[in-house]
Every structure is written in C-alpha cells, then in structure tokens.
Amino acid sequence: MRQIVITQHGDAGVLKIQEKPDPKPSSGEILIQVKAIGINFADILARKGLYPDAPKPPCVVGYEVAGVIESVGEGVDSSKIGNAVFALTRFNGYSDKVCASENAVFPIPESLDFESAAAIPVNYLTAYQLVYVMGGLKKGESVLIHNAGGGVGLAALDIALHLETTTYGTSSAGKHAFLRKRGLDHPIDYRKHDFLASVLALTNGRGLELIIDPIGGKNWKKSYNALRSTGRLGMFGVSTVTESTAGKVVQFAKLLLHTPWFNPLRLMNANKSVFGVNLGHMWREREKISAWMNEIIKGIEDGWIRPHVDRSFPFEQAGEAHTYIEARKNIGKIVLVTDG
Numbered sequence: 001m002r003q004i005v006i007t008q009h010g011d012a013g014v015l016k017i018q019e020k021p022d023p024k025p026s027s028g029e030i031l032i033q034v035k036a037i038g039i040n041f042a043d044i045l046a047r048k049g050l051y052p053d054a055p056k057p058p059c060v061v062g063y064e065v066a067g068v069i070e071s072v073g074e075g076v077d078s079s080k081i082g083n084a085v086f087a088l089t090r091f092n093g094y095s096d097k098v099c100a101s102e103n104a105v106f107p108i109p110e111s112l113d114f115e116s117a118a119a120i121p122v123n124y125l126t127a128y129q130l131v132y133v134m135g136g137l138k139k140g141e142s143v144l145i146h147n148a149g150g151g152v153g154l155a156a157l158d159i160a161l162h163l164e165t166t167t168y169g170t171s172s173a174g175k176h177a178f179l180r181k182r183g184l185d186h187p188i189d190y191r192k193h194d195f196l197a198s199v200l201a202l203t204n205g206r207g208l209e210l211i212i213d214p215i216g217g218k219n220w221k222k223s224y225n226a227l228r229s230t231g232r233l234g235m236f237g238v239s240t241v242t243e244s245t246a247g248k249v250v251q252f253a254k255l256l257l258h259t260p261w262f263n264p265l266r267l268m269n270a271n272k273s274v275f276g277v278n279l280g281h282m283w284r285e286r287e288k289i290s291a292w293m294n295e296i297i298k299g300i301e302d303g304w305i306r307p308h309v310d311r312s313f314p315f316e317q318a319g320e321a322h323t324y325i326e327a328r329k330n331i332g333k334i335v336l337v338t339d340g
C-alpha cells in the first residue's frame, strides 16, 4: 500500500509518498481499500507541528476515508466484504488501504459517491455535536457560524437551516455569493469588518443565541460578547495559531495570552454559557457517535445534509491540496482521490 507521510514538521513539501506492507485487520477491524480521503484543517496543523494530538513525525495523519471493504478481522461479518463504506480513522487515513474499527465504519447512502462520502464524518459529526447536541439550537433562534465557507462551516449551516433558525456566518468575501445560495441569511466579511460590530448592528444590539468558533484567542472573547442572554459559545479550534510566522513556542504563548478566562459568577449574571468540542477526544463514546451518524445518514437520505466537495486532488498531490486550503481558497471540503 501507499501512504502520505509527514516526514518532518514544515511546509507542504514535507509530505512524501511511501510504500508499506498492506495492513491486516485485527479482531473487530475492517480493512478498507480507500477511494477518497477527507482533508481536515487539523492535518495542516499536524504537518506544521501545531497540533498536540498528532503523532510525532514521521507519521501519517487522516481522520476519514471512503472506499470498499477488502477484508475483515475476527468477529466481523464477512458478508460485508465488497460493501461501499465511509469511516473515521484515528490517523493513518492518508493511505490507499487502512484498517478501521467496525463501529467507526458506516455504509455509504446510495445518493453519495466516494468523494462526497469522505466529506461526511468529521465535518458533520463535529457540526452536529456543536449545533444540536451541545449548542441546543432551537427553531426561531439565531446562530453565528465562523468559517461558514469551510468544511465544518457548511455542515453547521445545513443543520442550522434544518432547525429553521436565522443564520449568520463569517467568511472571506469571495465565498458570500455561494453561501447566500446555500441559504445563509447574513454573510459577514470578517476580514474587512469587525464581526462583533456587524452582529450587534444586525440584531439591534441584542446578539445571538449560539456562536460556534474555531478561530480561538481573542476571537473567543469577541464571540462571547456577541451572545445575547441565554447565548451559548461553542469553542472548537484555534486556527488563529497559524497566522503568526514566529516559532511554535511564541505562537502558542500568543494564543494563551489572548485566550479569555470565563468567570462562573459572570457567566451566571450574564445568563450565558461556554462549551468546548473536540471530536478527536470522543473515541470512547462510540455509542453517541453511532447515534449521531445515524441521524446524519437519515439527513442525507432526506436531502437536508448536502456534503459539498469543492475540489478533489489526486493522492500524489496532497501538498497542493494543503496549500489550497491554507490559501483560504476552499469552499467546503477538499478530498484526495486514489487510483484504486
């Protein structure tokens, strides 16, 4: 098999293809012949050495794939061989063959091709946990989706629209026309305008019920200030850490310096709440993940979950795919496709 290896921390050039012996599924595992691989922002942070959860290089990242079941380990029904599936992988996804735990593997609904299926697991599970499970968004409420044009952003928008809420979203201006067509009510160009001022102007100074924020640092403070009473802030990323070109230690020090501390008494008096989401730390909660995925699959069948693949890059061009995302060009998901 072939894998895309992060040979050392650095720019996209550190990604190299290496040949390895084919993996064998252990008990309870499924070996997937991979057709498409979902790229996540976390992969870029891992490549740069800014993702503490990632293994040390040389390593293979990748949280999600879609493909065909090639073989199964002990205890797994062998009649599944040949089925089209998508799966969560705990790293190692940047491979043309990968083993995944049976309970992290799901059948691909008929309406999806492999590329769209690879766009589902991380983006939609994260968005579902943020918007519905922990954010508790309800009909008639309002939500601000930061990075609305990204993978998680579009997934969150699908869920928020399904819940019949008023949607606000920040993104680079070039994505606004697409976002409006997708159903976003209020796109905000956060790179030119202060999003807090924009939200307050659009809501007569009241603010919003839910804000989901993957930027981190001082953005979290501004997001908190954009909540109205009963508002919830869901924090799930620190994209801001990539903005500085200083060394890793300085980047993290700056991040910590700007990260707000939330005081319980102030939260109580403001009638606001804050919460965090890290899907990568949900591996022990298989039952919840399966239940959420079943709802997502139903949403695909009913048509309100609409995975959007912006571009597919050949397996050999993982570096180009990373560079495309880093240049903020993607609208929705970027996937790698194998020739298998």
Ligand SMILES: NC(=O)c1ccc[n+]([C@@H]2O[C@H](COP(=O)([O-])OP(=O)(O)OC[C@H]3O[C@@H](n4cnc5c(N)ncnc54)[C@H](OP(=O)(O)O)[C@@H]3O)[C@@H](O)[C@H]2O)c1
Pocket: 039, 040, 041, 042, 122, 123, 126, 147, 148, 149, 150, 151, 152, 153, 170, 171, 172, 175, 214, 215, 236, 237, 238, 239, 240, 241, 242, 243, 277, 278, 279, 280, 325, 326, 327, 328, 329, 330, 332
């Ligand atoms: N906690 C979790 O479980 C979890 C799971 C998945 C993702 N995440 C986080 O959610 C965020 C979005 O992830 P994603 O995979 O869906 O990626 P994505 O949103 O598709 O990422 C690319 C987009 O992010 C925006 N962006 C904001 N700051 C950026 C920066 N400093 N450099 C480059 N782009 C930047 C850009 O759009 P605009 O210019 O239009 O804003 C860019 O097009 C990331 O922070 C990721 O780490 C967290």
